[in-house]
Amino acid sequence: MKPIERDVIIVGAGPAGTICASYLAKAGTDVLILDKEVFPRDKACGDMITENVANHVAKLEAADKLDRMSVFMNQLLLVSGSGNEALVPFECYGTRRREFDQLMLETAQSWGAEFRAGCRVVGLIRERGAICGVRVVSGGIESELRCRVVIGADGAFSVTAKEAGLMKEAPEAMSIGMSAYFEGARFDRNIAIGQYSAYGTVFFDPGVAPGYIWAFPSGDGGVLRGHCNVGLVVDYTDGARPDSMDLEERIRQWLARSTRASSLLGSAQQITPWRRGKITYLTQNMKKTADGLILIGDAASVMEPLRGDGLSAAADSARAAADTAWEAMKQQNFTGEFLQQVYDANPIHKNPAALEDRLRHRRLIRETLHDPAAVDRAVEAIRKDQEVGKRLLKD
Numbered sequence: 001m002k003p004i005e006r007d008v009i010i011v012g013a014g015p016a017g018t019i020c021a022s023y024l025a026k027a028g029t030d031v032l033i034l035d036k037e038v039f040p041r042d043k044a045c046g047d048m049i050t051e052n053v054a055n056h057v058a059k060l061e062a063a064d065k066l067d068r069m070s071v072f073m074n075q076l077l078l079v080s081g082s083g084n085e086a087l088v089p090f091e092c093y094g095t096r097r098r099e100f101d102q103l104m105l106e107t108a109q110s111w112g113a114e115f116r117a118g119c120r121v122v123g124l125i126r127e128r129g130a131i132c133g134v135r136v137v138s139g140g141i142e143s144e145l146r147c148r149v150v151i152g153a154d155g156a157f158s159v160t161a162k163e164a165g166l167m168k169e170a171p172e173a174m175s176i177g178m179s180a181y182f183e184g185a186r187f188d189r190n191i192a193i194g195q196y197s198a199y200g201t202v203f204f205d206p207g208v209a210p211g212y213i214w215a216f217p218s219g220d221g222g223v224l225r226g227h228c229n230v231g232l233v234v235d236y237t238d239g240a241r242p243d244s245m246d247l248e249e250r251i252r253q254w255l256a257r258s259t260r261a262s263s264l265l266g267s268a269q270q271i272t273p274w275r276r277g278k279i280t281y282l283t284q285n286m287k288k289t290a291d292g293l294i295l296i297g298d299a300a301s302v303m304e305p306l307r308g309d310g311l312s313a314a315a316d317s318a319r320a321a322a323d324t325a326w327e328a329m330k331q332q333n334f335t336g337e338f339l340q341q342v343y344d345a346n347p348i349h350k351n352p353a354a355l356e357d358r359l360r361h362r363r364l365i366r367e368t369l370h371d372p373a374a375v376d377r378a379v380e381a382i383r384k385d386q387e388v389g390k391r392l393l394k395d
C-alpha cells in the first residue's frame with residue numbers, strides 16, 4: 001500500500017470545495033484542493049448570494065470582504081410577458097462570481113488549506129474497492145495523490161460522481177442556463193436607491209418558457225456604473241436538447257419585445273461573452289457517498305428546484321461534508337454507509353421530509369411557466385398582495 005499524502009483531497013475549488021476546505025482546515029485537518037482551472041476564473045451564474053451563503057462567509061470570517069465587493073438587493077421586480085409588473089421583498093447580495101470564488105479560495109488558504117491550480121482530476125484510485133485517492137493530470141504529466149477521504153466538489157459535470165458510479169442523468173431534473181455581463185445598464189432609480197438598496201429583475205418571457213431571464217446589478221458600483229449580470233435558465237423541454245436551443249437569439253428577441261428590458265439595457269454594452277452552464281436539481285435525489293468519497297455542491301445535485309440559489313445548497317452540503325469527514329477520521333471509518341449516515345444526520349439539512357412537497361411545488365410552477373396567461377395572473381396576484389410573492393420566494 002502506498003503512503004497517504006493528505007487527510008482530505010477536495011476536487012474543485014468552486015464555493016462548495018473552498019467552503020468545505022475552510023471548515024476542515026479551520027478544525028485542523030490537512031486538506032488539499034485541486035482545480036483544473038487557474039484562478040480567478042469565471043462561471044455562468046446570476047451572482048445572487050443569498051443570506052444563508054453570507055452566513056457561512058461570516059462564520060469563516062470573510063463577511064467584510066464580501067460586503068466590499070457586493071451590491072445589496074432588497075427587492076425583486078417581476079415582469080410578465082405582457083409587461084405586468086410586481087415588486088416583492090427579497091434580500092441577497094449581487095457579487096461577481098469570479099471575485100466571490102476567489103475570495104472563498106483565499107479564505108480557505110488563510111485557514112491553512114493548500115491549493116493546486118491547473119490540476120485536472122481524471123480518475124479515482126481504489127484499494128480493495130474503497131476510494132483512496134485521485135489520478136491527476138498537471139502540465140501534461142499524470143500522477144496519483146492518496147488520501148483518507150476524497151470530496152468531490154467538481155460541479156455539474158462532475159468526473160468524481162461519474163467515476164464513482166453515482167451520477168444519474170435525469171433530463172426532467174435539469175435546466176440549461178447562460179449569463180453575461182453588461183456595462184451601462186440604467187436601473188430605475190425610483191426603485192434602486194443605491195449600492196445598499198438595489199433591486200434585481202426577473203422576466204418571465206414566453207420566448208424562454210418554461211424558464212426566466214434575470215438582470216441583476218452585480219459587484220461594487222453595480223447600480224452606479226450599471227454593471228449588470230444578465231442570464232436565463234430554461235428547463236429541458238420534452239424532447240428538446242438544450243444544445244439545440246438558440247438561447248442568444250431568444251435573448252435578442254426578448255430585448256426587442258420588452259419595454260422594461262430595453263429601458264434597462266437598451267444603451268448598455270455586453271462586455272463578456274455568454275457563458276453556459278448546466279443545472280441539476282435535487283430531484284435527482286442521488287446517493288452522495290461511496291467508500292472513501294463524499295460528493296457536495298453541484299456534483300451532488302443538491303440545488304433546490306426553482307429558487308436558483310445553488311450556492312446556498314452547495315455551502316450547506318460543504319459544511320455537512322466537512323463535519324462528516326472529521327467524524328470519519330475520528331472513528332477511522334470511511335465506508336460509504338457510515339459517511340452517508342453521518343452526512344444525513346447533520347443538523348444543517350433543513351427538513352428533508354419536505355422534499356416531496358418542494359418537488360410538487362416545482363412541477364406546479366414549471367407548468368405555470370409554460371402558460372404566459374397564468375404567469376400574468378400570478379404577477380398580478382403578487383402585485384395586489386405581496387404576501388403571495390413572499391411565500392413563493394420563501395418556498
Ligand SMILES: Cc1cc2nc3c(=O)[nH]c(=O)nc-3n(C[C@H](O)[C@H](O)[C@H](O)COP(=O)(O)OP(=O)(O)OC[C@H]3O[C@@H](n4cnc5c(N)ncnc54)[C@H](O)[C@@H]3O)c2cc1C
Binds near residue numbers: 037044158
Ligand atoms: C446560468 C446559471 C446561473 C446560476 N445562478 C445562480 C445564482 O444567481 N445564485 C446561486 O446561488 N446559484 C446560481 N447558480 C448555481 C451555482 O452556480 C452552482 O450551484 C454553484 O456554482 C455550485 O458550486 P460548486 O462549487 O458545487 O460547483 P462549481 O462552482 O461549478 O465549481 C466546480 C469547480 O470544479 C472544477 N473542476 C471541474 N472538473 C474538475 C476536474 N476534473 N478536476 C479538477 N477540477 C475540476 C471547476 O473548474 C470548478 O472550479 C447558477 C447556475 C447557472 C448554470
